[in-house]
Amino acid sequence: MGSPEATSPSKPSLLHPLITLDATVSHFLHVLFKPILPTFLLLLLEYSADFRFSFPVSLSLFLASSSLSSLSVPLILGLLLDLALIGLIKLTFRRARPHYNPNMSAVVHADSFSFPSGHASRVLFLASLFHLILQNDDGIVSDLIQRWIKFEPGFVLLGIWVWAIVTATSRVLLGRHFLFDVLAGAFVGVLEGIVAFRFLRF
Template sequence: MRTIEPIARIDLAFSLFCLKHRFNVQVASVSRWVSRTGDGHLYLLLGIAVFCLDEPVGKLFFTAALLAFAIELPIYWLAKNSFKRRRPEEFSHLLHAFITPSDRYSLPSGHTAAAFLMATIIGQFYPQWHDPALMWAVLIGASRILLGVHFLTDVVIGAVLGMSSAYVALEYVQAWLGGV
């Protein structure tokens, strides 16, 4: 455990920096809105819209996204329940979360994983939307830190999980369906 102590100290210091300033309430208000765009509802709506409106690319997009989530979600659940990393406000009385998270543990960030998964899928099928989708994913990850529910490493690991799951799904879609 001593090998991760420096990372934990950096995480805590970064969270204190992000949450302990005079504009934290205003930043949290914007962050709450950004975070809500990553709750999952928009992913489903986007998938259905692309499926219906962009034949035949939409079917490949939808298939790749479904497969990526089928890969990502069990890994996410297993990691959360194996690491059982406490959330930032549990580490220090100086930290306060601006929202109530949907589960108990913080590692990895599921919102961030899902956002980077979708950004990767979007970028593969619609390259012109890659940069905006990636920026949106970064904002979702940042919002989770600024709301006090995740540490920086939770977000980084979530991003890696999401992108990795998307790339594996894209490889399978390419091999199975000849798409992408």
């Protein structure tokens, strides 16, 4: 009679080839782009998408004007939803971060884990929410953009999407996450943007 390992492969062993492929591709991308892209640029993208930066900004929008509530309220609630959901998923899967991850110090316990990427979910949430709000705008947000930034709203939206995609990609290139972490985080972020737009606007 064979051993249990031989007769009934465990679930982790079924995922092992996929996880190995993910780690191999992620490491290849990290090594490939490390000499090309300046680390300070990747770190700047990291800081720009940090919760400790994005949440105070969204709170400031809410306090600045009640007319911006259609943007600021789903933004604030969505960021809190993202923080809780990503933390819960990380603590459930507990995937270790890349071993070549340089100088990464966790702020909270969940940040010790890699799957999914919180930065990727956050930036894709922001881009998705802003896209939906601008697409269904009553004029307030568009007027605000043209008055404060002096750019067409469409250009600002394009800039936000580019920032979101580049920032999410930078997580792999910086060695903070594996590729599948980023893809999963991006998927969660888009869903959060839809949920925040549909159900968290008051």
